[in-house]
Amino acid sequence: MQPFHPPTPQNHRLYTPATPDSPSIEKESHIGSETNARQAREAADGVVREYEEKRDHLAKAIESSVYLLSDLKNFNGDQWTVRYPHLRPTESVEPGSPSPRPGMSRRTLTFADEPSHPTEVVLSSTPTARRAALKRSLTLAPSTPASSSSRSPAASIVAEPSRVEESEEDFSILRLDLNMGATRHAKALISHLEKSSISALLDNRITASLDHLTHLQKRIYDAHSRVLVTGDLNAGKSTLINALLRRNEVMPTDQQPLTTRFVEVVSARENEEKEEIHVMDGTEKYDPADKSTYTAVDISQLEELVADAETDASSPPLRVFLRDCAANLNNPSILHNGVVDISLIDAPGLNRDSIKTTANFARQEEIDVVVFVVSAANHFTLSAKEFIWQAGHEKAHLFIVVNRFDQIRDKARCRRLVLEQIKQLSPSTYEDAADLVHFVDSAKVALGYGDDEPEGDELDDAFSHLEHSLRSFVLVNRSKSKLGPAQNYVTHLLADVELLAAANSLVAGKERDAAREEIARVKPVLEKMKKGKEGLEEGLVGEEETVTEQAMGRTKLGMERALDRVGRGELAAPAPGLALPSYPGLLGVWDYAGEVKRVLLASLDFAIGLAEDDARKLTADGVDKVAKLGDTHLPADVERSNRRFNAAAMFTPRSTTSKNVRRQSGVASLGLGLANQAHLVEVNVSDIFDLQHHIFIARSSIPSTSSSSTSKDLIPLSTELTGFGAASLAIGAFSMISGQTVGLRTVIEGLIHFSDFVSNPSTRQWIGPVVGVVGVGAIAYVIYDLPRSIPRNVGRHIQSNLLISSGSQADDASVPFADAQSARVGKEVRKVMRLAAWDLRERFRAAVDARGEVVKESEAMERRAIKALKWFEEVDKRVELIREEVGIKV
Numbered sequence: 001m002q003p004f005h006p007p008t009p010q011n012h013r014l015y016t017p018a019t020p021d022s023p024s025i026e027k028e029s030h031i032g033s034e035t036n037a038r039q040a041r042e043a044a045d046g047v048v049r050e051y052e053e054k055r056d057h058l059a060k061a062i063e064s065s066v067y068l069l070s071d072l073k074n075f076n077g078d079q080w081t082v083r084y085p086h087l088r089p090t091e092s093v094e095p096g097s098p099s100p101r102p103g104m105s106r107r108t109l110t111f112a113d114e115p116s117h118p119t120e121v122v123l124s125s126t127p128t129a130r131r132a133a134l135k136r137s138l139t140l141a142p143s144t145p146a147s148s149s150s151r152s153p154a155a156s157i158v159a160e161p162s163r164v165e166e167s168e169e170d171f172s173i174l175r176l177d178l179n180m181g182a183t184r185h186a187k188a189l190i191s192h193l194e195k196s197s198i199s200a201l202l203d204n205r206i207t208a209s210l211d212h213l214t215h216l217q218k219r220i221y222d223a224h225s226r227v228l229v230t231g232d233l234n235a236g237k238s239t240l241i242n243a244l245l246r247r248n249e250v251m252p253t254d255q256q257p258l259t260t261r262f263v264e265v266v267s268a269r270e271n272e273e274k275e276e277i278h279v280m281d282g283t284e285k286y287d288p289a290d291k292s293t294y295t296a297v298d299i300s301q302l303e304e305l306v307a308d309a310e311t312d313a314s315s316p317p318l319r320v321f322l323r324d325c326a327a328n329l330n331n332p333s334i335l336h337n338g339v340v341d342i343s344l345i346d347a348p349g350l351n352r353d354s355i356k357t358t359a360n361f362a363r364q365e366e367i368d369v370v371v372f373v374v375s376a377a378n379h380f381t382l383s384a385k386e387f388i389w390q391a392g393h394e395k396a397h398l399f400i401v402v403n404r405f406d407q408i409r410d411k412a413r414c415r416r417l418v419l420e421q422i423k424q425l426s427p428s429t430y431e432d433a434a435d436l437v438h439f440v441d442s443a444k445v446a447l448g449y450g451d452d453e454p455e456g457d458e459l460d461d462a463f464s465h466l467e468h469s470l471r472s473f474v475l476v477n478r479s480k481s482k483l484g485p486a487q488n489y490v491t492h493l494l495a496d497v498e499l500l501a502a503a504n505s506l507v508a509g510k511e512r513d514a515a516r517e518e519i520a521r522v523k524p525v526l527e528k529m530k531k532g533k534e535g536l537e538e539g540l541v542g543e544e545e546t547v548t549e550q551a552m553g554r555t556k557l558g559m560e561r562a563l564d565r566v567g568r569g570e571l572a573a574p575a576p577g578l579a580l581p582s583y584p585g586l587l588g589v590w591d592y593a594g595e596v597k598r599v600l601l602a603s604l605d606f607a608i609g610l611a612e613d614d615a616r617k618l619t620a621d622g623v624d625k626v627a628k629l630g631d632t633h634l635p636a637d638v639e640r641s642n643r644r645f646n647a648a649a650m651f652t653p654r655s656t657t658s659k660n661v662r663r664q665s666g667v668a669s670l671g672l673g674l675a676n677q678a679h680l681v682e683v684n685v686s687d688i689f690d691l692q693h694h695i696f697i698a699r700s701s702i703p704s705t706s707s708s709s710t711s712k713d714l715i716p717l718s719t720e721l722t723g724f725g726a727a728s729l730a731i732g733a734f735s736m737i738s739g740q741t742v743g744l745r746t747v748i749e750g751l752i753h754f755s756d757f758v759s760n761p762s763t764r765q766w767i768g769p770v771v772g773v774v775g776v777g778a779i780a781y782v783i784y785d786l787p788r789s790i791p792r793n794v795g796r797h798i799q800s801n802l803l804i805s806s807g808s809q810a811d812d813a814s815v816p817f818a819d820a821q822s823a824r825v826g827k828e829v830r831k832v833m834r835l836a837a838w839d840l841r842e843r844f845r846a847a848v849d850a851r852g853e854v855v856k857e858s859e860a861m862e863r864r865a866i867k868a869l870k871w872f873e874e875v876d877k878r879v880e881l882i883r884e885e886v887g888i889k890v
């Protein structure tokens with residue numbers, strides 16, 4: 001579609017500068033030139049076409065702008081938080097920094113939510129449109145290291161606020177001002193807001209702009225145009241309106257001043273083709289659809305109402321609905337012509353009283369054209385001059401009708417004099433005098449088109465020229481008053497959207513690059529961690545198993561050796577300060593046995609403590625290895641465990657916390673406290689003389705029929721001192737001696753022979769004393785050997801007890817002591833190893849999760865930024881298309 005260009009002097013005669021001395025003025029200024037009328041009609045048709053074309057293009061541009069803004073509104077918040085940029089001149093350009101090309105300038109870009117993070121950019125604005133800031137784009141400025149580091153940007157804003165001025169790079173339509181009055185203060189306030197709050201504010205501005213666009217759309221299609229006809233008293237204003245309406249004496253006319261109030265003539269089409277007058281009393285807002293807001297009066301009463309002496313210029317205007325008449329192709333109705341519906345407003349003649357009211361009336365936005373009627377005979381009165389001078393400031397061009405020209409004899413002189421006055425009063429009107437100043441005989445046209453007269457031939461060419469010029473003038477003025485502001489609004493809106501898109505594109509580009517950098521940094525680490533996860537798991541499990549098994553094995557071996565030594569009546573391990581007591585003599589044998597037992601058990605406790613210390617060392621090594629696994633598998637930036645392995649805390653009863661109990665190690669931390677367990681410490685007779693053991697030894701020396709004796713069979717249970725036990729003391733002692741001296745087998749055999757021998761009567765005489773001597777000897781020997789046999793007995797009993805039980809009353813007695821200790825130590829070691837592994841696993845998992853999250857977020861950010869970049873690129877294209885539509889050349 002071809003862009004619309006405003007009418008130019010080349011394609012239209014309207015507003016062709018012409019001076020009174022020019023031939024054209026000479027030619028056009030007399031009445032009755034048919035060529036003039038035709039040319040004016042053609043020009044008027046051209047203006048209509050161009051107006052319609054421009055209006056339609058503008059309507060499309062507004063529609064596209066509505067879509068663009070709606071999309072921006074949806075995009076803001078839904079998919080991207082639109083940032084609000086602020087550009088200000090770069091305060092100091094470093095020497096050596098590249099000087100931008102013409103139309104490009106270095107700027108400092110900040111965002112309202114981040115005023116202290118400036119970015120140096122190059123703003124390029126199209127040179128021809130720079131003043132209107134029609135087209136703007138931003139690119140990152142080539143970096144000048146010195147400039148970015150040597151200056152504190154925040155300080156520049158705070159310390160020199162006066163330098164932050166409104167300039168061409170500011171927003172005009174989408175500006176956030178918070179209704180705070182001074183814009184600079186508003187900016188300072190905005191900078192304290194969150195990104196999302198600013199985005200919400202922007203959203204509100206967009207909504208307001210959308211409303212305004214809808215309003216503009218309606219406005220440019222509003223076909224109503226109001227023409228105010230004013231002038232001196234009795235100048236022929238009402239007569240001119242009648243002539244324009246082709247109605248004779250519709251508007252009351254008189255030789256003397258008549259019109260006292262404003263009368264607006266509107267097409268009856270707007271009142272269901274009914275000719276009537278709406279009279280308002282000024283108390284309510286007039287609404288033609290609401291009969292309560294006016295009084296409908298018959299058209300015949302118009303003169304009475306117009307001439308009512310009770311009313312004046314300040315009375316509410318009368319609204320007169322008139323049917324179109326006598327319209328033909330050459331002269332369409334002035335009120336309704338398909339493009340614009342004109343209402344003509346007849347004003348009271350100007351005088352001292354009415355001049356101010358009329359000037360105010362003319363100032364109204366809806367008044368597209370002011371037609372000033374002047375009597376050719378009187379020229380411009382003082383009131384007229386004052387009004388034209390004032391109106392000339394409001395409306396650059398005036399439409400001037402010099403009436404009653406028919407009554408002037410020296411028309412050329414009159415014309416020259418009038419034009420000279422216009423030149424003084426309104427130079428711009430004078431410049432377009434050929435189209436804006438008309439010398440006519442309205443009375444003739446008005447009367448000539450009375451009801452009983454034919455139309456056509458009598459139409460005065462000058463008046464026809466006036467009509468066409470007036471219609472064109474109305475359209476051109478509408479173009480200025482209605483299309484112009486709309487175009488201006490869209491132009492600035494597009495510039496704002498473009499700046500917003502450009503700044504946000506920079507943000508999106510930065511975010512995309514930052515996201516990519518983050519992904520490139522974190523993703524390989526994450527992949528490596530994922531790959532290493534299995535290795536770490538294997539390492540942790542293996543380490544746990546190895547250390548636990550090692551600790552268990554070593555504990556078991558250590559305990560078995562300790563038990564062996566105890567079984568032989570020796571200390572389980574050489575413990576400092578621990579030794580078997582010295583033998584106190586026969587009388588203290590019982591206490592001796594008890595003391596031996598305690599010492600042996602204490603030495604066992606010590607051995608357990610040694611095993612635990614050993615396990616602690618193994619565990620500490622294991623924990624170190626786990627930490628090394630962590631170093632291998634965890635990225636360097638992951639914080640290492642600050643959990644310190646406290647070896648002393650191992651094997652500490654759960655109920656005793658570190659606060660309550662001083663942690664112990666080594667000798668002091670005697671594992672189970674065997675020496676304190678009553679059932680182990682208790683002394684038995686068998687600890688002093690172990691008859692059963694001797695019987696066992698004796699029995700084991702006899703070939704047994706049962707080869708499947710179990711350890712339980714072999715190991716005697718501790719027995720109480722019984723009568724039989726006491727009786728067998730001597731035999732036991734004997735067998736012990738013989739068992740140790742000559743061997744049990746020999747003793748038994750000896751006993752057998754001995755019984756044979758006793759059955760011999762000759763031997764019965766000396767056997768008694770012999771046996772007695774031997775018995776006494778044996779007993780003496782037993783007593784003599786007690787210091788050595790008691791530790792052996794006690795140790796053996798402890799050993800045999802612990803070979804089948806854990807040593808603790810609370811534990812399952814069927815678990816051998818060494819196994820129980822090994823299991824206990826293993827359990828503790830495993831617990832510590834598991835804790836260390838769990839800690840590392842958790843760290844590893846958290847590190848994987850955190851990196852996974854970073855990658856996920858960065859990828860999402862990258863996608864979002866790419867999408868935003870594309871979206872803003874698309875915005876640029878759309879802005880360009882709308883610009884073409886609206887006919888903005890950049």
Ligand SMILES: Nc1nc2c(ncn2[C@@H]2O[C@H](COP(=O)(O)OP(=O)(O)OP(=O)(O)O)[C@@H](O)[C@H]2O)c(=O)[nH]1
Nearest residue numbers: 234235236237238239253254257258259349404442
């Ligand atoms: N010959 C001639 N008489 C005219 C012309 N225009 C107006 N008149 C006459 O001038 C007299 C006044 O005309 P009006 O139209 O009433 O003037 P007006 O400006 O409306 O008067 P007020 O509004 O009352 O100030 C009438 O008798 C008209 O017939 C004209 O162009 N030629």
